Amino acid sequence: MQSDTLVSFTRNGLGHADPALQLKLAGVWLTMCIENDRLPGAITFYTEGVHLACDGSPVLEQLRALEAKGVRLILCKTCVDAFDLGDKVAVGVVGGMGDIFAAQTHAAKIVAL
Numbered sequence: 001m002q003s004d005t006l007v008s009f010t011r012n013g014l015g016h017a018d019p020a021l022q023l024k025l026a027g028v029w030l031t032m033c034i035e036n037d038r039l040p041g042a043i044t045f046y047t048e049g050v051h052l053a054c055d056g057s058p059v060l061e062q063l064r065a066l067e068a069k070g071v072r073l074i075l076c077k078t079c080v081d082a083f084d085l086g087d088k089v090a091v092g093v094v095g096g097m098g099d100i101f102a103a104q105t106h107a108a109k110i111v112a113l
Helices: 019-035 047-053 060-068 077-082 097-106
Strands: 005-009 042-045 072-076 093-095 109-112
Touching: 005 047, 005 097, 019 060, 042 047, 042 097, 047 060, 047 072, 047 077, 060 072, 072 077, 072 097, 077 093, 093 097
Parallel strands: 005 042, 005 109, 042 072, 072 093
Antiparallel strands: none
């Protein structure tokens, strides 16, 4: 079931721990969304979070599954450019902060991870 919740990833994983643990936790969290059919309406990625949607990310499979189920994945273009990831984006759409702001203002609830 897709909701009107927006999830924001601002880190390359979840929490403040060893990078491998952060990525593992992000993968588990995304998998839980899929397995429990509790889908956000959109997921935004900015600052270090854009790395999650790029080649080499261990959570690409989960993000592709969410996108296939209709979850909008929006990456910050400024951040993608700042990290020189333009040719490495593997899932979602690259938009501006205006797109992220619009998604936030239309969401009933925002969860920042």
